[in-house]
Amino acid sequence: MLEQIEGSRAVARALALCRPEVIPAYPISPQTHIVEALSAMVKSGELAPCEFVNVESEFAAMSVAIGASATGARTYTATASQGLLYMAEALYNASGLGLPVVMTVANRAIGAPINIWNDHSDSMSQRDSGWIQLYVESNQEAVDTHVLAFRLAEELSLPVMVCMDGFILTHAFERVDLPSAEQVDSFLPAYEPRQLLDPADPVSIGAMVGPEAFTEVKYLAHVKHLQALDLIPELSEQLGAELGRTQHGVLRRYRSEDAETIVVALGSVLGTIEDAVDQLRGQGVSIGAVGIKAFRPFPTEDVREALARAARVVVIEKALALGVGGILVQDVRNSLAGSRAGIYTVIAGLGGRPITTEGLCGLLTAAVADTLEATTFLDLNSDLVERELARARATRRSGPHAENLLRDIGVVAAGPV
Amino acid sequence: MATRPIKFYQVGSHAAGNRLLDPSLRSLQSDPNRSNAITKGHRACQGCGEALGARYAIDAAMRATGGQLIAANATGCLEVFSTPYPESSWQLPWLHSLFGNAPAVASGIAAALKAKGRSEVRVIGQGGDGGTVDIGMACLSGMFERNDDVLYICYDNEAYMNTGVQRSGSTPPAARTMTTQAVGPQPGNPFGQGKNVPQIAMAHEIPYVATATVAEPRDLEAKVEQAMSIRGARYIHVLVTCPLGWASASGDTIKVARLAKETGLFPVFEARDGVLSAVSKIRRQEPVEEYLALQGRYRHLFKPTRQEDVIARIQARADRNIERYGLL
Numbered sequence: 001m002l003e004q005i006e007g008s009r010a011v012a013r014a015l016a017l018c019r020p021e022v023i024p025a026y027p028i029s030p031q032t033h034i035v036e037a038l039s040a041m042v043k044s045g046e047l048a049p050c051e052f053v054n055v056e057s058e059f060a061a062m063s064v065a066i067g068a069s070a071t072g073a074r075t076y077t078a079t080a081s082q083g084l085l086y087m088a089e090a091l092y093n094a095s096g097l098g099l100p101v102v103m104t105v106a107n108r109a110i111g112a113p114i115n116i117w118n119d120h121s122d123s124m125s126q127r128d129s130g131w132i133q134l135y136v137e138s139n140q141e142a143v144d145t146h147v148l149a150f151r152l153a154e155e156l157s158l159p160v161m162v163c164m165d166g167f168i169l170t171h172a173f174e175r176v177d178l179p180s181a182e183q184v185d186s187f188l189p190a191y192e193p194r195q196l197l198d199p200a201d202p203v204s205i206g207a208m209v210g211p212e213a214f215t216e217v218k219y220l221a222h223v224k225h226l227q228a229l230d231l232i233p234e235l236s237e238q239l240g241a242e243l244g245r246t247q248h249g250v251l252r253r254y255r256s257e258d259a260e261t262i263v264v265a266l267g268s269v270l271g272t273i274e275d276a277v278d279q280l281r282g283q284g285v286s287i288g289a290v291g292i293k294a295f296r297p298f299p300t301e302d303v304r305e306a307l308a309r310a311a312r313v314v315v316i317e318k319a320l321a322l323g324v325g326g327i328l329v330q331d332v333r334n335s336l337a338g339s340r341a342g343i344y345t346v347i348a349g350l351g352g353r354p355i356t357t358e359g360l361c362g363l364l365t366a367a368v369a370d371t372l373e374a375t376t377f378l379d380l381n382s383d384l385v386e387r388e389l390a391r392a393r394a395t396r397r398s399g400p401h402a403e404n405l406l407r408d409i410g411v412v413a414a415g416p417v
Numbered sequence: 418m419a420t421r422p423i424k425f426y427q428v429g430s431h432a433a434g435n436r437l438l439d440p441s442l443r444s445l446q447s448d449p450n451r452s453n454a455i456t457k458g459h460r461a462c463q464g465c466g467e468a469l470g471a472r473y474a475i476d477a478a479m480r481a482t483g484g485q486l487i488a489a490n491a492t493g494c495l496e497v498f499s500t501p502y503p504e505s506s507w508q509l510p511w512l513h514s515l516f517g518n519a520p521a522v523a524s525g526i527a528a529a530l531k532a533k534g535r536s537e538v539r540v541i542g543q544g545g546d547g548g549t550v551d552i553g554m555a556c557l558s559g560m561f562e563r564n565d566d567v568l569y570i571c572y573d574n575e576a577y578m579n580t581g582v583q584r585s586g587s588t589p590p591a592a593r594t595m596t597t598q599a600v601g602p603q604p605g606n607p608f609g610q611g612k613n614v615p616q617i618a619m620a621h622e623i624p625y626v627a628t629a630t631v632a633e634p635r636d637l638e639a640k641v642e643q644a645m646s647i648r649g650a651r652y653i654h655v656l657v658t659c660p661l662g663w664a665s666a667s668g669d670t671i672k673v674a675r676l677a678k679e680t681g682l683f684p685v686f687e688a689r690d691g692v693l694s695a696v697s698k699i700r701r702q703e704p705v706e707e708y709l710a711l712q713g714r715y716r717h718l719f720k721p722t723r724q725e726d727v728i729a730r731i732q733a734r735a736d737r738n739i740e741r742y743g744l745l
Contacts, residue, residue, distance in 0.1 A: 021532040022525065051528040055521065056559035063518035063556060067489060067525025070512050073532055075525075093514050197487045197510040197526060199538055206490075206513035207500035 001178050007139040007169045008033030010176040011104060014143040016047045017184040018150050020102075021073035024053040024064035028083040029116050030166035031106035035078055058083035062090035062101075069099040070205055072198075074150065074191045077101065080166055081108035084122045088129070091159075095130025095221065097206055098194070100153035100160070102146065103131075107267065107318075108166040109351040113402040117352020118166040119318040120266060123295075124327050130221055132160040132228055133296040135266040137252075139164075139174045144247060145293075147179060148239050150188055152231060156224045157194050163295075165268040167352070179243055187242045225297040232294055248291070250299035253306055255281060256288030261368050262310040263289045264303075264332055269316065269348070269355050276360035285368055295328070303335040312342045314367045316360075316378075318349040325375040342370065348378035384408055444635045445476055452479035452508060454486075459506040460498040464667025466631040466657030466674060467495055467545065467572040473631070474570050474655065475541070477638040479509065481645035482539045487526050488512070491519035491544025491553055494579040495572060517552035519544045520560040523567040531566070539645060542569040546587035547577045550614050557614075561621035561650045568644045568651040571614065574659035582662040586612040589682070590734070591727050592714045594662070599717035608730060615688070618652040622691035625651040629685060631658060632675035636697065640687065656683045664713020676708040681735035684742040699744045705732045 003010070012034050023042065025035035039054075041047035051068075055061045061077050069075040079087060084105055094101050105123045109115040123133055134149065136142040142164045149160040164170060195205055209217055233249030240247040254274050256262050263273050270291040280287045290306045292299070307313055313336065315329040324330075326345035333343055344367050349355045359379055366372045384405055392398045445451050454475035461468035479486055487510045490496045496513045499506040514522045523542030530538050542560070544553060549571040560567055576594045577583040583596040590608040593599040597606040618626045624647050629637040637655060644651040656677055658670040665673050677683035678697065682705060685697035706728060709715040718724045739745055 022528045024525065024528070049532045049534065051532045053524065053528050053563070053565075055524075056555055056562070059518065060521040060524075060556050060559050063514060063521035064525035064528065066514050066518075067512065067522035067527075068529040068532075069525075070522075071487070071526045071529035071533075073529035075529075089515055090518060097514070197512055199485045199487065199510055202508060202510045204500055204505035204507050204511045204513075207502055207505055208497060209502045213502060 001180070003176055003178060004173055005176050005178075006033065007142060007164065007172050007174065008106075009037050010139055010143050010178060011146055011164070012037030012041070013178055014146050014184075015076055016041050017179060017181050018076075018147060018188055019074060020047075020050055020076040022051045022053065022064070022068035022075045024055045024061040024068070024077050026055050026058050026061045026079070026083065028058070028080050030108060030118075030170045031078040031080045031104060033170060034104055034106070058087040059090055062087040062094060065101045066090060066094050066097065066099055069094070069101050070097065070195070070197050072191065072193045072196045074154075075101045076103065078104040078106065080106040081110055081116075081122045084126060085110065088126060091126055091129040091131060094159045098157040098221070100150075100157055100191070102149045102153050102160050102162070104146070105161050105163045106166040106170045107163050115351040116166075118168050119350045119352065120163070121319045121350075123161060123163045124319040126161070127296060127327070130158070131296065132158055132225070132294070133163055134160065134293055135163045135295055136169070136293070137268055137270045137291060139169055139172060139176050140245075141248070142169060143176055143178060144239060144243060144245075147184055147188060148235055148247070151235055152228065154191050155231060156228055158221070158224050158228070163267065168268045177243075177245065183242050187239055228297050229294070229299055248293050250292070250294040250302050251306060252291045252293065254289040254291070256290050256306060256310075258286065259288030259310060260286040261288075261312045261314065261364065262307055263287070263314045263316060263364065264292065264307070264328070265289070265316040266292055266295060266328065267318065269318065272355055272357055272360060273316065275357045276364060279357065279361055280364060280368075285365075287364060287368065292328070298331045300331070300335045303332060307332070307336060307339070307341065310341050312344070312367060312370070314344045314346060314364060314372075316346045316348050316355075320347050320350060343374075344372050345375045346378055347375070353379065445480055445638050446473065446634055451476045452484060454479050454508050455499060455506045456508060457506075458504060460501055461494070462661050462667070464658070464660040464670040465494075465498075466659060466670050467574055468498065469670070470572050470631045470637065470655045470657040471495055471543065473634045473637045474543075474641050474653070475509070477641035478539070478541055478568065478645055481642045484509070485538045486510075486541060487538060488541045488543060489514065489519050489522040489526060491542075491548030492516035492579075493545040493548050494574075495543065495545060497579055516548050518556050519548060519553055520567065520569055521556040523569065524560045524563070524565040527566045540567045542567050544571060545578070546571060546573040546575060547579075547585045549573075550586045550612055558617070558621065561618060561623050561652070564623060564649045566648050566650070568641070568653065570641075570653045570655060572655050572657045574657050574662060576659070576662050578659050578662045587614075591718060591731060593717060594714070604717045605715075615652065615654045618654075619688045619691045619693075621650070623650040623652060624648075624690060626688040627652075627686070628654045628656070628683070630656040630674040630678050630683060632671045632678065633685075633697075636685070643687075662714070664716070665711050669711055673708065673711050676703055676711070679703045680705045680708045681739040681744050682708060682731070684738045684744055686742055693742070696742050696744060699739065702739075702745065705735050
């Protein structure tokens with residue numbers, strides 16, 4: 001059913017159709033609208049049977065999810081940013097125990113300095129937590145991917161994060177085609193756990209494992225991730241047939257088949273990238289894009305194949321590995337082992353800085369001319385940085401960076417001289 | 418020759434011996450048909466109070482629920498000694514997740530059971546003092562505040578024993594641990610304000626709070642049974658002797674725990690909806706010295722010189738408990 005609806009509300013409606021039985025939740029922007037909508041549906045009885053548990057922290061949210069999932073309940077929660085970090089220990093535990101929890105990460109920057117706006121620092125920090133990570137480009141894809149996520153998680157007994165850009169998607173009102181209950185029921189069977197806390201058949205879950213089998217347990221989880229690389233396209237096709245619209249598998253290509261230059265990115269920025277590609281194509285530039293949906297597991301073979309004919313690859317990332325540069329680019333480079341393609345990293349959109357078609361066109365034109373630095377920070381205000389570096393050289397007690405920079409650009413009034 | 422009648426304290430009569438009691442009054446541990454929720458083969462130390470306490474408590478809960486029980490366990494000695502790969506001592510469905518989240522995991526189990534309409538299955542969360550008093554405190558408080566249908570049992574041995582005896586929020590003043598060593602002008606743990614978790618539980622006004630010691634199994638069993646007859650958040654705090662951490666003789670586990678109560682240092686009581694409802698009276702008051710002297714963790718209070726002032730401060734704490742809870 002077509003509706004003009006906020007991303008978070010659309011996702012909540014799709015989640016309700018998935019019949020979650022336990023939803024522990026803790027508020028953090030920008031995911032709150034999702035759990036608010038779900039709490040209303042549980043309270044009104046529209047979503048039943050379901051227990052909505054208002055917990056005291058994200059650590060508790062994931063811990064409640066662990067207990068509920070191990071007791072055979074389909075379990076969902078949502079978080080972002082600091083909240084994701086606060087549940088980090090429990091994230092590794094959920095994946096280590098093989099519990100198919102589904103969670104939305106409404107991607108947001110990590111402080112300090114505190115910042116509520118979008119980038120991918122949060123989910124990137126949990127890259128190796130053992131969770132499957134699926135990044136969506138649009139609210140339509142967010143809706144469909146949540147339905148897919150439960151099926152994927154439960155077939156593999158692995159937890160899945162659906163990463164949707166905070167504010168850009170969660171708070172955007174767009175046209176979304178919501179699936180019907182019949183469609184979701186047809187695609188998503190009832191949850192049959194592989195392991196269950198049941199007095200009729202007592203098992204111990206979470207026992208200590210030493211060097212004698214720890215490698216094997218971890219390897220088994222790795223095997224499940226590799227299985228996901230085949231399962232994601234398979235399930236995407238099934239879901240696509242059910243919903244009557246194309247579902248991207250582990251990645252999607254945009255005018256990239258014959259492109260000399262290919263832009264690689266995750267999430268909603270792909271929409272802007274596609275506009276830039278269209279503009280540059282109009283100027284006769286041979287350029288295309290590849291959007292990676294499955295970041296964990298990483299579809300190394302598919303990426304290699306998608307980039308095989310490119311002379312140049314530009315990886316645009318909304319996250320920064322301090323002291324290194326890009327994060328996604330490391331996996332892209334790994335996929336391109338042996339290739340002669342030039343690889344550029346662009347760090348963009350940190351803490352919600354807008355990424356515009358105009359900015360991208362300029363950047364990509366430089367890339368095509370091979371005048372781009374190997375690692376570039378899009379729209380970096382170098383003057384601001386230089387002034388702060390000069391200040392630090394001149395004075396030992398130069399003060400907090402963030403405040404100094406804000407004062408320089410006039411956001412904070414100048415203090416006493 | 419002077420004679421003194423022997424009083425069998427557990428039933429308040431002068432008869433001696435469990436087998437003389439009516440079966441309904443006997444300790445569950447005397448029942449060959451008990452569930453043996455935690456069986457032989459675990460790796461606890463000789464004289465471990467926690468292993469004993471967990472066996473009493475879980476067996477009692479198993480009987481009270483007809484075996485319809487699931488346990489969530491915090492990281493710690495109890496978890497490590499009961500489930501060394503590939504073995505498990507647990508005869509009930511059991512989940513270990515993390516150190517600081519056992520109350521929340523238990524809440525999750527309870528939520529799932531509620532959603533599935535399986536109200537006959539009950540939930541226990543359990544952990545040591547580290548996992549409860551310190552790192553698990555936020556999750557415990559959240560579980561209490563929501564009044565989730567969970568019985569949480571803390572087996573308090575007053576330090577981080579699993580990692581080699583480091584101080585916890587439950588470590589008593591003057592006690593020596595590896596991070597509050599018996600050196601310097603004020604050896605052992607400093608005198609702080611302490612963290613009284615049974616009182617914190619009572620402040621949440623949950624339906625049932627109780628304390629117990631491993632010295633009185635029948636009392637502990639009765640409290641667990643009582644707790645299982647109630648719905649909502651319940652909390653039992655059990656003092657369990659740790660021969661390793663307390664440097665007490667393995668054979669003194671029961672004696673030391675009994676003295677903790679008889680000195681007044683560990684008040685044994687019950688509370689309903691946040692209000693004190695019953696106390697276990699001290700049967701024969703002992704000076705704290707009797708308790709301290711059995712434990713190497715307090716050796717520096719007696720040798721090389723007797724620390725009268727410190728012993729007096731500890732006695733004052735016991736006296737305050739006696740007055741506050743009406744223990745005499």
